[in-house]
Amino acid sequence: MKYLLNQGYKVIPVSPKLSGQTLLNQSVVGQLSDIKQRIDMVDVFRNVEAAYGVAEDAIAIGAKVLWLQKGIINEEAKLLAEKAGLDVVMDRCPKIEIPRLGMEK
Numbered sequence: 378m379k380y381l382l383n384q385g386y387k388v389i390p391v392s393p394k395l396s397g398q399t400l401l402n403q404s405v406v407g408q409l410s411d412i413k414q415r416i417d418m419v420d421v422f423r424n425v426e427a428a429y430g431v432a433e434d435a436i437a438i439g440a441k442v443l444w445l446q447k448g449i450i451n452e453e454a455k456l457l458a459e460k461a462g463l464d465v466v467m468d469r470c471p472k473i474e475i476p477r478l479g480m481e482k
Contacts, residue, residue, distance in 0.1 A: 378403075380472040381420075384482050389416075409434040418442040420471065421449065428454040436461040446470060 396407030
């Protein structure tokens with residue numbers, strides 16, 4: 378999250394446990410549906426079992442990308458999201474991929 382913020386991305390942390398608190402000076406919301414603005418990417422820091430439910434939520438809010446972090450591969454979540462028109466990235470980390478693709482600011 379810190380890396381993405383330092384790269385100039387707007388990040389809205391989502392955590393039921395931390396809802397109402399702040400994380401790296403960003404207000405934490407309890408669930409994706411609490412976000413009242415358009416979301417480009419949902420970056421998932423959850424276990425593989427939670428990925429399908431997060432994919433459903435990402436679809437419901439109209440996200441463009443579902444990004445599952447390093448070590449997280451869920452083919453069912455991927456298929457669901459792709460069928461809904463989302464781009465899906467699995468088993469990757471933005472902190473590694475952004476510099477690798479020459480997109481670092």
